[in-house]
Amino acid sequence: MTTESFTVTGMTCGHCVASVDAELRTVPGVTDVRIDLVPGGSSNVIVTSDEPLAPADVAAAIDEAGYQLGDDRSDDGGRTTLPLA
Template structure:
């Protein structure tokens, strides 16, 4: 099953993890969301599902949860 990884800024606790997980889980095709929490840093969010959601959808879901998708390193 395809997996996509995203970097998320602003997450500090379990509530943050739950909020991001809930929003991303609503996206079509998403079957699992995993979060490697880095309080006050950039956390890693892994999305597994039938197909990778569009980046705009991921950005909107993370924004809805109250956090920001970090730019990927160049």
């Protein structure tokens, strides 16, 4: 099991959250999605999956929902791997 955190820009409401959640759940292996909405800012999206996800798959799902991965000024595309509790 892997948990990763991504930043997503442009979400402003519950409908935005629902759209991103639904698209991420179509990515093979995703078992849970949690989103901390920051209206108009960079929202934190935590994705749990059976195995590490391909960044391109995550970016494509978020793009399909109409949003973009945030730019956190690192080379990981707004992605952080979190330790499992």
